[in-house]
Amino acid sequence: MTTPLIRPDLVSSPDGPFLAAAELTQSESRATPSHSHARGQLMGALSGLASIGFDKQQWVVPATHAIWIPPHCVHSVRSYGPFSGWSVFITEERCESLPRQARAIKTTPLLREAVRRAASWPGIELDATQTRIAEVIVDELAASKEESLGLPSPADPRLVRITDALGGNLADNRRLEEWAIWAGLAPRTLSRRFVTETGMTFAQWRQQARLLRALELVADGIPVTTIALELGYDNVSAFIDMFRRALGTTPGRYLAVAAPENRRSG
Structure with a gap:
């Protein structure tokens, strides 16, 4: 059985913080079958490679890039060998200003550092400092340019x-x-x-x-x-x-x- 990357309620529920993040490091391949979730997901790689399947498309997530998956978008995930990466989950309400279609983006150092900080949070309501960092993540995603992967x-x-x-x-x-x-x-x-x-x-x-x-x-x-x-x-x-x-x-x-x-x- 695959261990969840993050608490299920921070993936599927509108309750709790509007943004939650987690990091993952694994030594072996990992596969997650087709699924969707109520929150939007931004999935990035730090090392190694993962692929994401969307209907009739197959996308890859190389290091320095990330894939944006809008709420309720059906997708599958597979990593190849040793892999280190991260995911950010954003409530559907806060996704209104974000891309409506899945896209690949090139991650900036600012985005990666903000996500690293967010991944250390306990999954409860955000304080003022945490909220500002979370807003930076949303702004970086909103301003990103689409990459072809x-x-x-x-x-x-x-x-x-x-x-x-x-x-x-x-x-x-x-x-x-x-x-x-x-x-x-x-x-x-x-x-x-x-x-x-x-x-x-x-x-x-x-x-x-x-x-x-x-x-x-x-x-x-x-x-x-x-x-x-x-x-x-x-x-x-x-x-x-x-x-x-x-x-x-x-x-x-x-x-x-x-x-x-x-x-x-x-």
């Missing part, structure tokens, strides 16, 4: 056949035209339907799939050279450039940022 799934069976094949072998570098022939549709149709059903071009979808898989492998400590080859890159430099463009840092620096956070939380 999700991978939408198409509905068309022909596109699903392609995405399933790519998911099984991300090193497959066949061009769009070759995939179209393989799936039995015209290249223009494939191109158009990919954008319509996922909001991404075929090339963007494949790169996003590779990025999310790269984050899992980086979190598992796999060497960068091995990751680049597994994902179909001709050389390590090309993979590092992709990673930097997507997350604003290299795989090595990404781990270096996460490691101090892990030490502090342990």
Whole structure:
């Protein structure tokens, strides 16, 4: 049985403090099946990697980022190996000014420090100082910009056949035209339907799939050279450039940022 991250009443009830937080450090993988709760949840990672499933999308939570889950939004959670992270739960009433849809955000040092402080509170009504810190967390979330850390799934069976094949072998570098022939549709149709059903071009979808898989492998400590080859890159430099463009840092620096956070939380 999975041990609750935080007291159930601080997740599902409008009573008590309008904001509650908790930190989690674990040595093994953890999986929580599809569920929802009355409060909105902001889930962040300090080290390691977790993924969150939303209907037909799978999102990842790498260190330095967080996922906002609005109230009553059905989702599942899975962590990969050793993981350290945190969650903030905000009453539905206070979520009125917050994003109505799930989104990924890049966490700021101010947000992380405020959450760390909030995670030490006993779960009773907030005093004046605690209220100011809680308001900072809400303000940081409200002002955050959306980041792209999700991978939408198409509905068309022909596109699903392609995405399933790519998911099984991300090193497959066949061009769009070759995939179209393989799936039995015209290249223009494939191109158009990919954008319509996922909001991404075929090339963007494949790169996003590779990025999310790269984050899992980086979190598992796999060497960068091995990751680049597994994902179909001709050389390590090309993979590092992709990673930097997507997350604003290299795989090595990404781990270096996460490691101090892990030490502090342990």
